[in-house]
Amino acid sequence: MVHEQEQQQPLIEVRHLKRYFGDLKKQPVRAVDDVSFAIRPGETLGLVGESGSGKSTLGRSVLRLIEPTAGQVLYRGEDIAQAGARRMRELRRKLQIIFQDPYASLNPKMRIADILGEALDTHGLAKGREARAARIAELLSLVGLRPEHGTRYPHEFSGGQRQRIGVARALAVEPEFIVADEPLSALDVSIQSQVVNLLMELRERFKLTMLFISHDLDVVEYLCDRVVVLYLGRVMEVAETRALYEQPLHPYTRALLAASPQPDPEAPHRPVPLQGDIPSPINPPSGCVFRTRCPHAEALCAVSVPPLTEVRPGRFSACWRQELFA
């Protein structure tokens, strides 16, 4: 669906990816249910949705940190879900992740230099004591830390500095593709903007391709080229960032944008866009999963799942009542 308009081969292509948890014969948790999208080289794709929408499961399945239940993840056309252990290790050098919680994702018993060095050793990079130390110092300065920070332990750093270390660790192996799983949500506003700038700088410098997972719609608008909107494990809408924010085509995207409070007291007060909670993924609603909270739902929406269709060039939406918004 996504390929026609693209001249380039995508760097990452996700096809009909599913990840269920629990007994597949009974009622599994459908965390990710039939998701497809592609990421072009150099592109930053945003992945947004509420908690329970499957963002993190999807991000990890793309890197095979969680084994997909079904579907394909292609890296330069090669299905990584089928790669053997040895090939997977080679691929891991190209595919890295930055985690949400900089307090939980660094080993508290290891010095920073060893945390970064371990990544180098695992992939046989920067061999030899001097080369290794030089590379570690380079990585630290790359993320705005000083080489002498390498002798310290994680607890000696603030949240923002720890997230910089997490970024340095991901970059240590010179990856092509990075999944950034809510890398800013544990940080204060003034520190967030420092890390956003760092990510933008490094992305440009190393021509990185990114899957940026976030619930912060303002940051996604700022940082991403295109956005995938997820709800209850399914894709609701895919579009170029500017088009999506200017005119969201799916009722869920519209609600998300309306709920996000703008830092401007003069902005018009918007009514509460959605009632109720996200339903359980164990027993998702029939048909369109969003219909139970959708103000526009009608009988048809309960009957069958709306397919993700190209409503305009480059714009995909999964809604039976699309004519209302297009």
Place this chain on the structure above:
Amino acid sequence: MSAIQEPLLKVQGLGTAFPTHDGLVRAVADVSFSVQPGRTTALVGESGSGKSVTSLTLMGLLPRDADARISGRADFRCRDGRQVDLLSLPPKQARALRGNEIAMIFQEPMTSLNPVLSIGEQIAESLRLHKGLDRAAALAAARRMLELVEIPAAAQRLAEYPHQLSGGMRQRVMIALAMACEPRLLIADEPTTALDVTIQAQILALVGRLQRETGMSVLFITHNLGVVAHHADEVVVMYAGRVVESAPVKPLFAAPQHPYTQGLLNCLPAKARQAPGAADASRPRRLFAIPGQVASPLAPPPGCAFEPRCARAEARCREAMPALASLAGRQARCIHVQESL
């Protein structure tokens, strides 16, 4: 107009310090603000700014073994017209106020509800304690409270336990609990931080509705400037344990005076987008960033606490902590602002 009214709560020179092995940590110092009847004052700040310590000090909820050294005063006008200083209130009188005239809701509704008591019992407990209702009457009132906070099937929910509810529903229960004795002041400490934006919008609308219906005041503690913009009347910005700026909400966002407030607003991606020329850049330019991080409270800078991160800092800023200067209903703690006043 609100300035003519007497404030419901007037905090003056509040300070909270904790003795530690490494010396006295002054978590909060010289904090003054007021909350007007029926209005919302927001305390805004990042981690370590002292906003939560301020609210816990007011509520008398700091752990006893923290051995907090508290100074200043906080005058609260009770229902019967008496004025009491919350900071010097004997424990018994403080207990009579807490949960009754002053109620609080917290960030994490899972850890602030009792996991082994049913929802109904928890709400009824407060009603029995403060209003002397019997068990049956208290449970009936608890059900009305759940209906008030728009919990569907309230009668069934009474018998359920916190783990059976979603995060948004738990926060509604917390609000029902807080509202049970019709408080005059609701202290809301980051009540929507753990919630999704769509649920956050529901909870904020609920608090706003209850405020309009009951005329209570709200002290809203948050780091989210978007929430502040739409739900506060007065804003108090805190940095490193002190008030750096306070103003009514519209002037504060329109013309922030303190360099920290200016920086905080400028580093929001939503603000960067509105900046002139931002729309035609194909890729976004760098966000404004405040360099560095908050200094350790064990080794505060000699002068202005924000000086090490401030673009306008000069030698004088390192000499002494600037005073909070006032003009036309707003205040700021910065020598540059003092000069321009």
